[in-house]
Amino acid sequence: MSVQTIDRLTVTGLVSDATAAPSMHNAQPWLFRYAPGTGTITLSADLSRAMTHEDRDGRGLHVGCGAALLNLRVALAHLGRRPETTLLPDPAVPERLATVRIGSPTTTDALAELYPAIRERHTSRFPFTGRRIPPALRDTLGGAARLEGAELTFLSGPHLRSVLDLIADAEGYSLMDPDRNAERAGWTRNSGAGAMKDGVPEYAFGPRKRGGTAPARDFAGLDVVEGRPTADFEDRPQVALLSTAADEPADWLRAGQALERLLLVATGHGLTSSFATQALEWSDLRWLLRDPVSGSGHVQMVLRLGYGPRGPRTPRRSVHEVLTFES
Structure with missing residues (x-):
């Protein structure tokens, strides 16, 4: 199977989209690494951001990283690339949570339709109206x-x-x-x-x-x-x-x-x-x-x-703090 690769600027944009995901207390407990030789982005847990009292088993950390993974898949689909995802690819390295291989071009992935909402989604801690969800x-x-x-x-x-x-x-x-x-x-x-x-x-x-x-x-x-x-x-x-x-x-x-x-x-x-x-x-x-x-x-x-006011945008770490490139 041929390797599908993308340039560094595009990878940076993909990871920026991924990190718009919510996480427990907005701790952003994720790290990404791109290997151009295999066209693969690896998502790992940033254990320095784990919460030892409120999230003792790391469940919340995994949920937040899973949300970032979904955003990454959506962003790749928006680019017209098929995201080939593997969860927990190496049992010997449990903090390595997922790999996403850049697959062949596609125009049929329904995930692409969700892309505009990535930057619009914000947590709202304000009162909602009484309008019921249909x-x-x-x-x-x-x-x-x-x-x-x-x-x-x-x-x-x-x-x-x-x-x-x-x-x-x-x-x-x-x-x-x-x-x-x-x-x-x-x-x-x-x-x-x-x-x-x-x-x-x-x-x-x-x-x-x-x-x-x-x-x-x-x-x-x-x-x-x-x-x-x-x-x-x-x-x-x-x-x-x-x-x-x-x-x-x-x-x-x-x-x-x-x-x-x-x-x-x-x-x-x-x-x-x-x-x-x-x-x-x-x-x-x-x-x-x-x-x-x-x-x-x-x-x-x-x-x-x-239904209610959309919450304000909360801060995010720089992509350069969470993304590395293999040479």
Whole structure:
């Protein structure tokens, strides 16, 4: 099979698109390496950005890297190249998460249609309106998740109330845990503190919640942000669980790809989104998030979806910090 290669400037653009993905606390725990001899981009975990308290098994790190992987595939498809992806290509090197070989030219990859949403998708920690997501669009989002090996389930009734309670409990537990609280604080930044390249800046915290039941995470923690407004959030939040059948590193990567694929679809349909990972960060609470009736699947992400203001753009590391080239 002939090797398909691209120039350095094009690779840089592809990785720039990949790094627009969301990640836990915007830690951006990824590294990329391009080998022109094989036409392959390797995605690895940047373990220096792992969270030893809030993400002890690295599940959240893998989900974030999976989201970046999906963006890379979309960007390659937009270029008219087929992305040939292998997850965990070397069991002896677990931090080597995936390889993407630049395949032959193609004009039929549906991923290419998602490309415009890569730069438009932003996490929004602001109140959403009461407008309900149409059933057909919910089905479309579920279909996007299934294409990547995951299931998306919108919650209602007692299960929704239970999940909202677990999220609130988990956030309270974290605030009382000095190690977790310090770790979270280490990934938040005051926007006036100078140039930023990672973490969650103060301007992206959103308002402090006054009322409502939406699971909006407060990155300010116990700190008081001067001039920060308060607002009422949704009383009927539209919350969905993203799950996989198994719970191994490859499943976490699939969940990340499913997450980003459905978020790009959602963005294209005018939806905004945020994440509620608090209960996922406690192993005993994560188990309780599952459907109490079916009890099937492993929850990988809790999403809040709806219609509202699109969140602000958050900082990203320079591509030159995360991309290297083989000679």
